[in-house]
Amino acid sequence: MGEAPRDGVHVLRGGGFRLPGGGGVQYAGARADGTTREAVLRDGDRYEAGRREWAVKPGTRVTVSGHAYTVRQICSYRVVLEPESAEDEAALAAPPESLEPVGGTADARLCFTTNKDVLAAAAAGFPAKGKKLPLVGNGGVQRFPTGLSITVSNVDTATDTVGIDANCAAIPVAGYKGVRVGETVEFAGVQFEVSALTEQAAELTRTSA
Incomplete structure (x- = not known):
């Protein structure tokens, strides 16, 4: 790569x-x-x-x-x-005026940035490296500190695949379809491995610092 x-x-x-x-x-x-x-x-x-x-x-x-x-x-x-x-x-x-999200398009400076303080705040909102991030299926939305939201769109246990969508500042920022256990996904500059799937949830393990 x-x-x-x-x-x-x-x-x-x-x-x-x-x-x-x-x-x-x-x-x-x-x-x-x-x-x-x-x-x-x-x-x-x-x-x-x-x-x-x-x-x-x-x-x-x-x-x-x-x-x-x-x-x-x-x-x-x-x-x-x-x-x-x-x-x-x-x-x-460029730094945003605030690290606190307010919702919608106003969060663009938090969602579309290379600013180190924003990325550090986003990374701190996830479990530490090596720890698990469980995501419940059935359309449940999980929200994170800099305006990011993640949703499990579907879990297919017949094919052992999952779909995971992410939004930030009212923009779809990721749409991972057909992801298998062992594959990598990324959110807000942080990498995760899909480590387990059940009919109700996907479990991700953080692999980057």
Whole structure:
């Protein structure tokens, strides 16, 4: 997968990320042949029919609303983009007025950021590394300190797969479908392994600091 830049934009599979300048991008799909991996990016921070799409590899340059980014990493669970301009890099890292979410689109500065204080607050809202995060199914919503909410959309014990959706600032930021035990998902810059499934819940184990 390669080494991701520490301050890169993490666009999560099935979700969107709002970028400086009013644009956005989604991680719409992935392709892998065992040796190389490609991602399909879609213009806009949420799905709209007819939006432009790009098939990208690590090193590909993309331009969104006049702002240029380089694809630095592609994983099954995320694409990492690096802004080319210092202005965009600074805008992404700018501190919010408050670390307290208020709900809805007003939380965008907490949800779409590379600011270290925000990411630290988000990480602190999860169980510690190695600990379990249980997520109850049947549409139950679990909320976290910087405005993120996570929902188990479905658990299929016949195929041992789970669907997990995440929203922040009224934007779907992740939509993990058909995830199996042992696979990785990410929320707010923190990685988890799906460690167990039951008919009622999914259990995640935090794997990153």
